[in-house]
Amino acid sequence: MILLYLETDEAGIAETSLETVALARSLAEAGGGIAIRAVLFGGLPEGVAGQLAAHGVDEVFHVTGAGFEAFSGAAWASALQALRERTGSVVVAAGGSPRGNEVLAHLAARLDVPMAANVVSFAGLAPFVVTRQVVGGAALEEMRLDQRPALFTVAGHSWTARAAVTPGKAEWHEEAPEVAPGDLAARIVSVGQREAVRPGALKRARVVVGAGRGAGGPDGFDGVVELAELLGGALGVSRVVTSLGWRPHHEQVGQTGSRISPELYIPCGISGAIQHWAGCSSSKTILAINTDPEAPMVTKADYAVIGDMHEVVPAIVEELRRRSGA
Amino acid sequence: MDVLVCVKRVPDSSSQILLTEDAQAVDGRHVGFTVSPHEECAVELAARLADATGGTATVLTLGPAEAVEQLRNALALGCGAAVHVEADTSRFGPADVAREIAAVVREHEGAGSPYDLVLLGNDAADSGDFQVGIRLAYALGRPVVNGAKVVELADGVATAHVDGPAGAETWSAPLPAVVTVLEGGVEPRYPTIKGRMAARKVQIEQRRPAYEPGGSRRTRLLLPPPEPSTVQVLGKGAEAAPAVVDLFEKLGVR
Ligand SMILES: Cc1cc2nc3c(=O)[nH]c(=O)nc-3n(C[C@H](O)[C@H](O)[C@H](O)COP(=O)(O)OP(=O)(O)OC[C@H]3O[C@@H](n4cnc5c(N)ncnc54)[C@H](O)[C@@H]3O)c2cc1C
Numbered sequence: 001m002i003l004l005y006l007e008t009d010e011a012g013i014a015e016t017s018l019e020t021v022a023l024a025r026s027l028a029e030a031g032g033g034i035a036i037r038a039v040l041f042g043g044l045p046e047g048v049a050g051q052l053a054a055h056g057v058d059e060v061f062h063v064t065g066a067g068f069e070a071f072s073g074a075a076w077a078s079a080l081q082a083l084r085e086r087t088g089s090v091v092v093a094a095g096g097s098p099r100g101n102e103v104l105a106h107l108a109a110r111l112d113v114p115m116a117a118n119v120v121s122f123a124g125l126a127p128f129v130v131t132r133q134v135v136g137g138a139a140l141e142e143m144r145l146d147q148r149p150a151l152f153t154v155a156g157h158s159w160t161a162r163a164a165v166t167p168g169k170a171e172w173h174e175e176a177p178e179v180a181p182g183d184l185a186a187r188i189v190s191v192g193q194r195e196a197v198r199p200g201a202l203k204r205a206r207v208v209v210g211a212g213r214g215a216g217g218p219d220g221f222d223g224v225v226e227l228a229e230l231l232g233g234a235l236g237v238s239r240v241v242t243s244l245g246w247r248p249h250h251e252q253v254g255q256t257g258s259r260i261s262p263e264l265y266i267p268c269g270i271s272g273a274i275q276h277w278a279g280c281s282s283s284k285t286i287l288a289i290n291t292d293p294e295a296p297m298v299t300k301a302d303y304a305v306i307g308d309m310h311e312v313v314p315a316i317v318e319e320l321r322r323r324s325g326a
Numbered sequence: 327m328d329v330l331v332c333v334k335r336v337p338d339s340s341s342q343i344l345l346t347e348d349a350q351a352v353d354g355r356h357v358g359f360t361v362s363p364h365e366e367c368a369v370e371l372a373a374r375l376a377d378a379t380g381g382t383a384t385v386l387t388l389g390p391a392e393a394v395e396q397l398r399n400a401l402a403l404g405c406g407a408a409v410h411v412e413a414d415t416s417r418f419g420p421a422d423v424a425r426e427i428a429a430v431v432r433e434h435e436g437a438g439s440p441y442d443l444v445l446l447g448n449d450a451a452d453s454g455d456f457q458v459g460i461r462l463a464y465a466l467g468r469p470v471v472n473g474a475k476v477v478e479l480a481d482g483v484a485t486a487h488v489d490g491p492a493g494a495e496t497w498s499a500p501l502p503a504v505v506t507v508l509e510g511g512v513e514p515r516y517p518t519i520k521g522r523m524a525a526r527k528v529q530i531e532q533r534r535p536a537y538e539p540g541g542s543r544r545t546r547l548l549l550p551p552p553e554p555s556t557v558q559v560l561g562k563g564a565e566a567a568p569a570v571v572d573l574f575e576k577l578g579v580r
């Protein structure tokens with residue numbers, strides 16, 4: 001029995017959660033048709049049940065009620081722990097998102113079993129061996145998960161979300177478990193409003209212009225924004241850029257951001273770490289602009305310009321303008 | 327108030343990574359060592375919080391003899407005391423590390439110097455286990471906030487700011503508490519010469535692990551195979567612009 005903690009967003013089940021379902025299906029098949037159960041929390045967008053059925057989920061536990069109004073790693077894990085016990089699940093997994101990692105770490109601590117973060121593949125069920133990303137993606141670690149339940153999270157975009165050949169029943173259960181007061185000692189007291197975003201704009205763009213640490217600071221994005229506008233595309237950035245607060249998180253491309261698949265991706269000042277590559281590798285054509293000819297993004301790209309993005313990008317904008325006669 | 331901050335000596339992943347012959351660890355002979363950016367921010371937060379409340383920031387690491395370098399750095403950046411649990415980290419899994427940190431916290435508390443707050447990084451830059459802080463919180467029976475960018479302390483409560491998926495979250499946790507830190511909320515300071523001099527004089531508390539480690543369940547490390555490059559360089563600098571726009575036309579994106 002495989003139990004999955006899945007997350008939702010405005011559009012339905014989060015993409016990284018559906019990718020986790022895909023890995024779970026492959027694991028279930030390797031195990032000779034093991035059932036897949038999903039746990040969801042709080043308010044849900046429409047159509048979730050159908051989505052889960054299409055992706056091969058057999059049973060769904062929807063957790064709401066007192067203690068589940070706002071996210072809490074401890075409360076979420078307590079509900080997962082109870083459901084794990086009731087269903088006798090031997091594997092519990094989640095997407096390798098901040099919340100997926102947090103909730104599973106809580107569960108691992110409560111059960112005192114190992115947990116493997118950011119798994120990219122598995123080999124063999126007995127022993128159960130997983131491969132995960134370490135050293136910022138520069139290396140992989142093979143790890144044995146012998147204890148039951150085996151806990152792991154799936155590195156974002158290392159699997160592809162895909163509907164199942166045989167849909168699941170997605171048999172629905174409403175749950176309202178009790179939460180121990182101690183599990184709500186650390187709690188959210190307020191959530192600020194996020195600025196409105198056009199969901200999917202980045203994911204649907206035919207051209208994405210990317211910018212990373214090479215932008216140099218919050219004021220270093222004028223050129224790339226202008227280029228994106230001229231090409232009718234969108235801006236995508238690396239995690240360094242969102243961590244430093246230079247641009248908002250919804251623009252992030254990569255394992256913990258969006259997965260894009262434009263006709264053309266133009267990463268400027270982005271080194272091409274494996275976690276960024278996870279989000280942009282399905283671009284049809286990649287044109288890298290970077291000062292370093294050895295940067296992984298350059299060697300992996302189809303085309304490259306070696307140079308300072310603050311010189312190259314304005315020159316491209318000028319050339320585009322010149323040819324349009326503007 | 328007194329704050330403990332935990333850092334880990336890790337290979338600088340911007341250098342080229344090679345493995346030891348037994349594939350159990352990164353070969354440290356030709357790489358630089360550092361701590362993760364999350365931990366740099368945690369050290370900065372610890373120093374600021376201790377400063378603002380008239381307390382002390384203590385830095386702790388579990389690591390080899392060389393990890394004293396990372397402790398001295400943190401001492402030069404505003405920490406006032408340091409604890410070194412000397413051990414070969416490759417034999418310690420995340421649960422082992424959490425148990426060792428908990429042992430230090432409990433012993434210091436028993437000796438009359440409790441910590442109001444323990445700060446850790448959200449994830450270590452090498453093992454990336456995403457769990458030591460949370461396991462530590464359970465080992466100590468304390469509340470934990472994960473992935474905070476900024477932390478404030480007042481009236482026996484830690485207030486932490488987390489960039490959540492739906493917006494900026496404000497978390498509250500009664501002290502003593504554990505908080506794991508994500509980079510980006512504070513700018514780590516640069517060490518001053520005076521800071522470096524003072525850091526050299528601090529007596530580091532040297533310890534041995536309290537328990538036999540259970541291990542990491544690692545069977546081996548692997549390096550991803552190098553991929554052949556087929557990149558076509560269109561040119562250097564601004565002069566490449568016409569070739570770039572030719573490419574746009576060829577791809578039909580303008
Ligand atoms: C679990 C996990 C999840 C992650 N998820 C993501 C994710 O979703 N997305 C993501 O992007 N990262 C992610 N990361 C981080 C990732 O490992 C890298 O740290 C990050 O992608 C690096 O960003 P960067 O390329 O902007 O910066 P750097 O790696 O610092 O690279 C900067 C590049 O810019 C070039 N440059 C500098 N100046 C200029 C200039 N003036 N003109 C042109 N080029 C210049 C440099 O040569 C270099 O190649 C994740 C990491 C982990 C551990």
Ligand SMILES: Nc1ncnc2c1ncn2[C@@H]1O[C@H](COP(=O)(O)O)[C@@H](O)[C@H]1O
Nearest residue numbers: 332333388446447449450455456457458
């Ligand atoms: N050997 C160690 N010594 C001190 N702190 C550690 C050690 N390993 C992990 N940590 C702390 O725990 C955090 C999370 O690590 P991890 O769960 O291994 O990704 C790190 O950012 C450190 O703050």
